[in-house]
Amino acid sequence: MSEAKTNRPIIAIIGRPNTGKSTLFNKLIGYSKAVTSEFEGTTRDRIFHQLQFGDYEALLVDTGGIEFENKENIEEDVQLQSRIAINDADLILFLVDGRALLTATDHAAANLLRKSGKEVILVANKCEHVIHGYELAEVYGLGFNSPIEISALNGIGIDDLEKELIKKIKKIGFKKNACVEKVESNDIKIAFAGRPNVGKSSLINAFFGDEKVIVSDLSGTTRDAIDLEFSYQDHKFVLIDTPGIRSPGKRQLKLEQYSVLRSLQSIEKSDVALLILDFQEGVSSQDCHVCESILDASSGLIIVINKSDLMESKEKDMTTSLHFLQQKLSFVPWAPVVFVSAKNKKNIHKILDLAIEIKQNRKIRIPTAGLNDFVQDSIARHHPTGTKAKRPKILYATQVSIEPPHFIFFVNDAKSFHFSYKRYLENRLREKYGFGGTAIKIEYRGKGSS
Numbered sequence: 001m002s003e004a005k006t007n008r009p010i011i012a013i014i015g016r017p018n019t020g021k022s023t024l025f026n027k028l029i030g031y032s033k034a035v036t037s038e039f040e041g042t043t044r045d046r047i048f049h050q051l052q053f054g055d056y057e058a059l060l061v062d063t064g065g066i067e068f069e070n071k072e073n074i075e076e077d078v079q080l081q082s083r084i085a086i087n088d089a090d091l092i093l094f095l096v097d098g099r100a101l102l103t104a105t106d107h108a109a110a111n112l113l114r115k116s117g118k119e120v121i122l123v124a125n126k127c128e129h130v131i132h133g134y135e136l137a138e139v140y141g142l143g144f145n146s147p148i149e150i151s152a153l154n155g156i157g158i159d160d161l162e163k164e165l166i167k168k169i170k171k172i173g174f175k176k177n178a179c180v181e182k183v184e185s186n187d188i189k190i191a192f193a194g195r196p197n198v199g200k201s202s203l204i205n206a207f208f209g210d211e212k213v214i215v216s217d218l219s220g221t222t223r224d225a226i227d228l229e230f231s232y233q234d235h236k237f238v239l240i241d242t243p244g245i246r247s248p249g250k251r252q253l254k255l256e257q258y259s260v261l262r263s264l265q266s267i268e269k270s271d272v273a274l275l276i277l278d279f280q281e282g283v284s285s286q287d288c289h290v291c292e293s294i295l296d297a298s299s300g301l302i303i304v305i306n307k308s309d310l311m312e313s314k315e316k317d318m319t320t321s322l323h324f325l326q327q328k329l330s331f332v333p334w335a336p337v338v339f340v341s342a343k344n345k346k347n348i349h350k351i352l353d354l355a356i357e358i359k360q361n362r363k364i365r366i367p368t369a370g371l372n373d374f375v376q377d378s379i380a381r382h383h384p385t386g387t388k389a390k391r392p393k394i395l396y397a398t399q400v401s402i403e404p405p406h407f408i409f410f411v412n413d414a415k416s417f418h419f420s421y422k423r424y425l426e427n428r429l430r431e432k433y434g435f436g437g438t439a440i441k442i443e444y445r446g447k448g449s450s
Helices: 021-031 074-088 104-116 133-140 158-172 200-207 254-268 285-296 314-328 348-361 368-381 419-433
Strands: 010-014 048-053 056-062 091-097 119-125 188-193 226-232 235-241 272-278 300-306 337-339 394-401 406-411 441-445
Touching: 010 021, 010 074, 021 048, 021 056, 021 091, 021 119, 021 158, 048 158, 056 158, 074 104, 091 104, 091 158, 104 119, 119 133, 119 158, 188 200, 188 254, 188 285, 188 348, 200 235, 200 272, 200 300, 200 348, 235 348, 254 285, 272 285, 272 348, 285 300, 300 348, 314 337, 337 348, 368 394, 368 419, 419 441
Parallel strands: 010 056, 010 091, 091 119, 188 235, 188 272, 272 300, 300 337, 406 441
Antiparallel strands: 048 056, 226 235, 394 406
């Protein structure tokens, strides 16, 4: 069975402590117009962030967000960072301090990266006062291409770094946003996502209990994700068991934070992701964070409330749960909710029925003529407002892909639109065309953009 390449490259920043990894991470997020959240309840100490480099989306990872337990052996910790990056990243930013002599730790990390075969961009940070090339002679000797000289603190050299990133992303073979589309497949891939101990594994096992299903281990799965294939009502499904996404914490094994990456990769390749919640625990900030990750991947979404067998008064408890959901997850009103019990298998096949429906909704394609009629009607109902200097105008629109449905609105000036107008357009698209259970991508493109 063919599998689409992950839509977004994972870019990891590695380096020994105090080289400026987190400063560079924050600078790239601000500089590259990161996709930011308007939603409450998401964590603020994320070690990863979705952002834009030119026409490419990427997932940037800050290894500086991990506090290793072993403070005595820094070299071992940085080698561990390097190994994690080699396993999970598509592209690596190797950061060194351009003002200081290289250490044994720098050389150890460089040795691992050279042997990895991964694309590496060598970045010399803190170069705001570097004038002569000989000051970086030792850095040039690490065995990579010429280093990109930057000052993450002052923003010097970030333009050059972004250009090199775009060049490398293109070289690796990732497609531009407008062209990203999953390989056509009739299989329905469902990722089981959520915090640990919400019942993901129990729910998957429930599907393989009394049912007469075809089960096989698919090749190419990681050691932390399991893909299981079976048939239901003439449809082939692939259930993807993802590692639990934990909240960062001092007592947590820091390596486990990288399970977030593996879960994201599983969500990326899915048609539908299940946000699995524990009925007894309600919706936590980490659940909101997982939900936002699903939105970032533009997957389909079903909210699954597990352990419904523990409800004392089902009608009252369900009403209370739905009300709580509407408050905490108000940013995904289009996602269906299903109450299940993995223990007694109640309602579990409703998940599959919904996934079949969502898969079809993700394939909806609107003819350009009809879409532009819709645009004119939407403008007539509610004209976009902007500044006095620049009045925003939509010139025309087109749908560039399906799975997920992706629309580009060509406009006179993308920056002049208020952020709420994009939400208005999405709501109108859903009212007219459905798209139940799936994310929709809407992009403004100004005059002269390619």
